[in-house]
Every structure is written in C-alpha cells, then in structure tokens.
Amino acid sequence: MFSNLALAYGFIYVCLGLIAAGIIVLFYMKIKHNAEQREMEHYAAKHHDYFVYVQAHLHDDIKLELPPGKLTRAERRVIQAKFIEWIEQFKGEAREKLLHLCREAGFVEEDLRALSSPRKGRRIEAAYRLGGMRAEEAVPQLQQLMNRTRYGPQTIILARAIAKSANEQRQIREMLSRLLSYGKAIHHMAADILLETRLDAPSLMRKLLDDQDPGLVKVALVAMWGQAVPAAVPTLNRLVGSEEKDVRAEAVKLYLGSNPALKDDTIAALMRDHAWEVRAAAAKALGRLHAAGSIPLLAEALKDENWHVRNNSAESLAMLGEQGFETLCQAALTGTGPARETALYRIERIMAKEGDHEEVEQMVAFNKKKLVYDRYFGIQPSKRIGTVAGVGGDYTA
Template sequence: MFSHVTVAIYFVYVCLGLIGLGIALLFYMKLKHLSTLKKTEYYQRKHQDYFKYLQTQLYEDQELPLPPGKLVPLEKRIIQDKLMEWIEQFKGEVRTRVIELCYKAGFVDDEMEKLDSLYFSRRVEASYRLGMMRATEATPRLLDMLRKQRYSPVTTIIGRAVSKTADQESQLMEMLGYMLKHGKSIHNLAADVLLETRLDSSKILLQLLDHENPDFVKVALVAMWGQAVPEVIPALNRLSVDADEQDVRAEAVKLYLSSNPVLRDDTIKQLMSDSNWEVRAAVAKSLGNMHAAGSIPLLRRAMQDENWWVRNNSAESLAQLGETGFELLCETAQRGSGLERETALFHIEKVMSEGSDHRALDQMVTFNKKRLIYDRYFGVIETSKPVRKVAAVGGDYSA
C-alpha cells in the first residue's frame, strides 16, 4: 500500500514538472515571437531608404544595387519578401529587373538549397518562394515534387509555383497532368493555377481544347471565361457539336455563344434539339440577345420544354424580339395551357411592370406598341382615380 502511494506521489510530481515545462515553453515561444516582430520592424525601418532608392531606379537603365552591408537571415527574408511583392505587382521589363536582382542577391540559390531539406515544410516554402521569383531552373525539381505529392493543399502550392516558373508549354501540360491525376473535381482551381503562367495563353488553350483527356478540355473551358481568345472559336464550335461529354458540350456552347457568333439555321435547330438541357437553355437565351427573329417558331416550341430553364429563357428571348415576339407571348398566355401559359404570363407581367422605368424616347415608343398588343389580348386596364378627401369646415351637419 505504501509503495502505491509513493508511485502516485512521484507521478503527480512528474505531471507538475511536465506542466511547468510546457508553460515555460509557451512563454519562450511568446517572447521569441515578440522579439522577432520587434526585429522585423527595426529591419524594415533600417532598409526603408534602400527600398525607396530601388523604386527610383526601377525604370532606369542602370543595374539595381544589391542590399547594403552584411545581412542576417531575417534581413534577407525581409528584403526578399519586398522584392517578391514587387514581382507580383510589376510587369514586363521592370519585373525582369527585379528578378535579376533576386538572382544577384543570392535569394534564388538559397531557396534552391532548401529544396534538399529534410523538413517537408521547408521544401514547400522554398517551392513557393521560387515560384514567386520566377526561378526557371527550379521547374524540373518542382515537377518532381508534384509527381510524388499526394493530393492536398500543398499540390496547389507546388502547381502554382510550376506555372510561374515554367518556360515551356510541355511543362505546363505535365503540371496539369499531375494535378488532375488524383481524380478530384478541381478544374476551376487548375484553370486558376494555369493562368499564372507568363507564356502565351492562347497557344496553351488551343492545345488543351484538342487534348484527348476530357479533364484538360474542361480546364481550358473554365480558363477561357473572361479571356478574349479569337483563335479558339473554331475549336469551341467543334466541341459544341462533337464532344461526347454533356458537361463539356454545354460549357463549349455557352462560351461559343458568348462570342456573339452568326449561327446558321440548321445549327440553331440542332442545338435547340440537343439532349442536354443546359445546351438548349443557353441557345434559347442567346437567341434573344442576338435578336434572331427568324428563331421565333423554335422559341415557341421550346416554351413547351420539360425543363424550367429552357422555358424561362425562351420566353425571355421572345420578350426581347420586338412586337412579334411579345405578341406570340400574349397568344401563348391566352390560348396555351399548363406550364407554358404560366411562363408566358410571368414574362408578360414582367415586361409591363418594367415599362414605367423607360426614359429614352425609343424605349417609350417600343413599350407603347407592346402595351397596345397587351390591351388587344387582355383588355384595357383602367386605373382607378384616387378619391380626393375634402375636409369638413364648420359645425355639425348631421341634422
């Protein structure tokens, strides 16, 4: 019994010692963090004049000067961070000059050595910094890291670094292959990483659109939103008709229609009868924007579609196609039935409610014409005049 009590006492002492050691470690880490913050502020003030001088020399023909004096590691990190920030901000010749300064200052060599570190976190941080400094010679090493890496947030960090450092289109293709091999639905993320490249994006997008891997095609379609690349329009036209995957065909159709193409009648009929509702809805919406009055019969039939988006976009396009399209909506609302009638009524009321907001003369004339058509189908709606209240003056008139 006595031995058990002794063991328990020793165990309590050990626990108290570990707790005290943990508290001391926390205080040490806190003090070290505060000390680092103070040193960082000091070094930032110390090199403020150097940063200002560099800014005045960025657009000159002279070489940018190296940091003055012998630098401790924290000073190097502060200066490197400032240069990487400028690399992200500037373009063209100014960016090239700042990158050259990173090479001369030894920042690139230091990060290349860290790629051989035993600590994984240091290797990841080095890959990030090498990407920020556009270190081309680091691309093969980064691709090897990406090839061995299991899918995680680190995959995106290394992939983005490869996109920034790559100087060959084949390296970007290899990077995309490693990112997409895990079977994750990261096409939006991969497209964002791809657009970090400094290479010609139009050539890369053309290669991706013609690639046999559908994941590559999806990345290209996502990357094209917001990009003006006229060279890829023929490839989009081909994908909108011949692509086997429904989601690929739908995205290709949306992108192709956003370029305001001149569609032939047989192409419109083929797309409006597509098995994918997203394709039918996208075409129905574009016909109104293109003011394709010859497609009014197709839109009328599309209002009987089983999908809500197709019916809604068809009615919206009819409302945009002048008096003829609006009259067809009124006729559908009066003689139609079921869902097509409800859709037509909704867009008719929408047009009539928005008419009071028109200020331009041509818009007022167009609305008045539609108002006459509306009155012919549904009758004139008389607005009740407000009753003016008269205040009684004088005494009691009830008698």
C-alpha cells in the same frame, strides 16, 4: 468503488492539464506571431528608402544594386516579399530587373534548397516564393513535389508555381494533367492557373483543344473566355459535336459567342441536344447574341424538363426586346405548368425593376415592355401576377 472514483478524478485532472497546456500553447503562438509581425514592420520601415530607390529606377537604364550591409534572415524575407509583390504587378523590363535582383540576392538558390526540406510547410512556402520569382530551374522539383502530394490547398500552390515558372508548354500540360487526375471538378480553377503562364497562352490553348484528354480540352475552353483566339474557331466547330457533354457545353458557349451569324438549323440542333448542359448554354447565349429569329425556339424551350434550360430561355427572351417580352407574356397567360411559372417569374423580375434604370435607353426599353405588359394584364404587376398564377409562392422551380 473508491478505485473507480479515484480513476475518474485522475481522468479529470489529466483533461484539465491538457486544456491548460493547449491554452498556453495558443497564447505562445499568438505572442510569437505578433512579435514576428512587429519585426517585419520594423524591417519594412528600415528598408523604406531602399524600396523607394528600386521603384524609382525600375524603368531607368541603370543596374539596380542590392541593399547595403549584411541582412538578417527576417530582413531578407521582407525584401523578397516586396520584390515578389512588384513582380506580380509589373511586366517587361521592370519585371526582368526584379527577377535578376532576386537571383543576385540568392533568394532563388535559397528556396531551391528549401524544396528538399523535411518540413512540409517550409517546402510549400518555398514553392510559393519560387513561383513568384518565376524560377524555371525549380519546375522539375516542383513537379516531383506535386506528384507525391495529396489533393489540397498545397496542390493549388504548387500548380500555380509551376504555371508561373514553366518555360515549356509540355510542363504546363503535365501540371494540368496531374491537377485533373485527382478527379475533382476544378476545371475553372485549372483554367485560371493556366493563364498565369509566361508562355504564349493562345498557342497553348490551341494545342490543348486538340488534346486526347477531354479534361484538358475543357480547361482550354474555359480559359478561352475573354481571350481573343480567332485561330481556334475551326476547332470549336468540331468540338460542338464532341461526345463529352461537358466539352460540348463549353464549346457551344464559345462557338455561339464567336459566330454572330449562325444558321437556323445549327441553332435548332443545339437547342435539341440530348444533354441539358448544352441546351442551357445555347439558350443563354442566344439572348446575348440578340438572335430575334430564335424566339420560337426559346418559347418552346420554356417547356423543357430541365429548370436551367427553362430559366435561361426566359432570361434570353427578356433580352430580345418587345417581341421577346411579348412571348413571355403569352406564355404567362396561355402556357401551363413549368413554362407558365418560369415566364411569370421572369416577368415579375423585370417589372420589379421599375425606377431602377438611370440611362435613357434603359428607361425607354423598360417603358416599351411596360406597355406590352399593360396590354396583356392591364393592372399593376404585383396584383396581376398573383391573380394569373392562381396561387402565391415561389415560381423559381
């Protein structure tokens, strides 16, 4: 009995010792971090005049000089961080001058050596800085490092560094393939990384659209949002019929966004697609295109078995003026089941915005919808919708 009690006391003392050691380590780390911050702030103030000199002459036709005197390691980090910050902000000749300064100061060479460090943290920090300095000679090492790194935040840092530094389209493709090989749903993040490249992005995206890997095709489609790539329109026509539903859905969004004049049979085929992602994408795009001729299709889509398709159809109908809004009101009165509930929910959202419109055109558009609403329901929306629904509650599902 006494031996068990002594063992319990010993265990408690060990736990207390470990807790005390942990607290001491945390305090040490906090004190060290604060000291490093103060040191960085001191060196930033010390080199303030040099930073002003560089910034003032970035666009002048002169050769920029390195800071005078011998620099400590911390000073070099402060100056390098400032250069990388400016590299992200500037383009053209100003950026090239900063990149040249980084090489002349030995920052690139130093971080290239750090990529071989046994410490993982130091390797990742070096990769981040090399990407910031667009060090194309670091790409092979960065690719090797990425190939032997498990998926995590470090993978994204390495991928961005490769995208910023690569000078060949092949390197970008290999990086994207490795990023997608982890099997994660990160196509949007991969598209964002793709757009970090210094290479001709439209040309790269056109090549990826013809790639055999559906994942790379989807990345290119996502990256094309907001990008003017007219030459890719014929490829979009083909991808709308792709067997991969994710690729087909993204292609539909872009296709509808780049083809304002569409044939009725094309729209109808997209709205009947067996993949709900495609139907939802088509329904959402038709409202933005102000395709009033598609109102019957959208009205029929209010009965779709998928909530996303029903909701996107109701949202598009609301964007199609008085005729589209009247279709919603008809569905709210005469429809049944999910179609009726979806229409009611969208009407409630629209009528709740009374008084929120500042532009004259918005006020006029809302007043027209209110006249249609009054013609169908005749009383205030908050009262009538509850009566029409028959029950209270949530109409979102």
